[in-house]
Amino acid sequence: MKLNQKGLLIVLSGPSGVGKATVRKALFKSPDHKFAYSVSMTTRRPRVGEVDGVDYLFVTEEEFEQRIKDGKLLEFTRFVGNYYGTPLDQVQKLINRGAEVVLEIEVEGAMQVKAKMPDAVLIFIAPPSYDALKKRLLNRGTESEEVILERLEKAHRELTLAAGYDYIVINDDVDNAADRIKAIIRAEHARCRRSLNGYLRLLEETDHE
Amino acid sequence: MKLNQKGLLIVLSGPSGVGKATVRKALFKSPDHKFAYSVSMTTRRPRVGEVDGVDYLFVTEEEFEQRIKDGKLLEFTRFVGNYYGTPLDQVQKLINRGAEVVLEIEVEGAMQVKAKMPDAVLIFIAPPSYDALKKRLLNRGTESEEVILERLEKAHRELTLAAGYDYIVINDDVDNAADRIKAIIRAEHARCRRSLNGYLRLLEETDHE
Numbered sequence: 578m579k580l581n582q583k584g585l586l587i588v589l590s591g592p593s594g595v596g597k598a599t600v601r602k603a604l605f606k607s608p609d610h611k612f613a614y615s616v617s618m619t620t621r622r623p624r625v626g627e628v629d630g631v632d633y634l635f636v637t638e639e640e641f642e643q644r645i646k647d648g649k650l651l652e653f654t655r656f657v658g659n660y661y662g663t664p665l666d667q668v669q670k671l672i673n674r675g676a677e678v679v680l681e682i683e684v685e686g687a688m689q690v691k692a693k694m695p696d697a698v699l700i701f702i703a704p705p706s707y708d709a710l711k712k713r714l715l716n717r718g719t720e721s722e723e724v725i726l727e728r729l730e731k732a733h734r735e736l737t738l739a740a741g742y743d744y745i746v747i748n749d750d751v752d753n754a755a756d757r758i759k760a761i762i763r764a765e766h767a768r769c770r771r772s773l774n775g776y777l778r779l780l781e782e783t784d785h786e
Numbered sequence: 787m788k789l790n791q792k793g794l795l796i797v798l799s800g801p802s803g804v805g806k807a808t809v810r811k812a813l814f815k816s817p818d819h820k821f822a823y824s825v826s827m828t829t830r831r832p833r834v835g836e837v838d839g840v841d842y843l844f845v846t847e848e849e850f851e852q853r854i855k856d857g858k859l860l861e862f863t864r865f866v867g868n869y870y871g872t873p874l875d876q877v878q879k880l881i882n883r884g885a886e887v888v889l890e891i892e893v894e895g896a897m898q899v900k901a902k903m904p905d906a907v908l909i910f911i912a913p914p915s916y917d918a919l920k921k922r923l924l925n926r927g928t929e930s931e932e933v934i935l936e937r938l939e940k941a942h943r944e945l946t947l948a949a950g951y952d953y954i955v956i957n958d959d960v961d962n963a964a965d966r967i968k969a970i971i972r973a974e975h976a977r978c979r980r981s982l983n984g985y986l987r988l989l990e991e992t993d994h995e
Contacts, residue, residue: 580954701978703985706992736986744976745789745985757976764973767953767966769910776912776954777945783915 580772580779584672585765586694587612587679589758590687591702592732594714596748600702601681603755610759613676615668618644621659634664651693652686665693677762684735691741698765700758701742705749707732789981789988793881794974795903796888798967799896800911801941803923805957809911810890812964819968822885824877827853830868843873860902861895874902886971893944900950907974909967910951914958916941 589597589604605612618634620641629635636644641660644650653662663680671678680690690697704710710732714725739745744761748754766772798813800806814821827843829850838844845853850869853859862871872889880887889899899906913919919941923934948954953970957963975981 580956706989708992736989739982739985740978742978744973745978745981746976747789747985757972760969760972761976763966763969764953767955767970769949769951769954772954773948776948776956780915780945783917 580775581766581768582675582775583771584675585677585762585771586668586672586690586697587677587758587762588687588690588697588699589679589681589702590684590699590742591748592684592704592710592735593728594710594717594732595702595704596713596751596754597681597702599751600746600748600754600758601679603751604679604758607755607759610677610762613671613678615663615671615678615680617661618650618664619659619661621661651680652682652689654683654686663690668694684738688738688741696771698744698761699742700744700746700761701739702754703736703739703745703747704732705747788884789984790975790977791884791984792980793884794886794971794980795877795881795899795906796886796967796971797896797899797906797908798888798890798911799893799908799951800957801893801913801919801944802937803919803926803941804911804913805922805960805963806890806911808960809955809957809963809967810888812960813888813967816964816968819886819971822880822887824872824880824887824889826870827859827873828868828870830870860889861891861898863892863895872899877903893947897947897950905980907953907970908951909953909955909970910948911963912945912948912954912956913941914956 589601591597604610616630616634618636618641620636620638621633623629623633623635627633638660641662644662644664645653649665651663651665651668653660663682668678682690687699691699707729711725711729714720714728720728746754746757798806798810813819825839825843827845827850829845829847832838832842832844836842847869850871853871853873854862858874860872860874860877862869872891877887891899896908900908913922916938920934920938923929923937929937955963955966
């Protein structure tokens, strides 16, 4: 029985290196869910093999800034000279269709989402320890030690933002984390503020025939 | 990793005949949880075989009313000339020990719990339809048709109180309902307001050795 007719916006966020993408992928493999994915918008140039509308929506800087002015972005950030963001209309369309939309975004972006869509479910993916986070960043082997130190300091600051989230899920084990997120999704569907109206409608339909 | 150190108070409630006790029993059979049970207090006389402190805490009317005056009851109600209630100190002791305490109580009682312990998780067990509720009350075979009609009318009124609950779980199938409640419990443990402090403490312990 589906009481919540409106779908769910699930925001996965957390410090860089915590394994957000891995958790999101494990979640998407789940056979009992059909998550919708929202394609991000960027001003960065497409890399070889990237398809517009699939990997990203590629737009010009002017187009992106116009969207910011018009309030047509659910969240956005600027990173290494390029804009990245989530188009609001796309997400709203999916939610109204009853879809479970998962966004995997940076910590600041998540706070913007909460402000624009207070019904969103914000999940902070946290490292089991600073050491674990450091190891993960080192294992990537793509960043210099200086950059890694910078990221650790940023992680420290970001942890203080976790208080604005609804849930905290430690990524001690990817499948475990994905399972916990599925429990959260199941629980959120049962929230009275989402489902009570749907339930009362159901009662009317079944009993006044 | 246990982030929420304080335990959880889970309140199962819903209209008479919805199958609260059956759902609670299915929940208690779950191997992955060790729920604590809070013994109710009553002024009703013990029936043959009932043990004081096990089935109920049997007290006199004077003792019960003194507890009401002293604010020492988490919730209470009067039913067919007798008082029934939940001692506050007992529940608080269990919660502070980190236990998951389940209360199975009447709808009005649940609203009293919310007022006294706002951190409690209120779950409204709802019938799949009025017809299903009526059938269940008829199948009991213990009440006259008049009493059943009265209970259905009461159920109608109680559904409007569901808005004050955190979650709504339809008892379409007992195991299904118990599963959904387990997902809710898992999610509630991950709530930032319960677990963020525990997480920050954990980080300190693991990283400043």
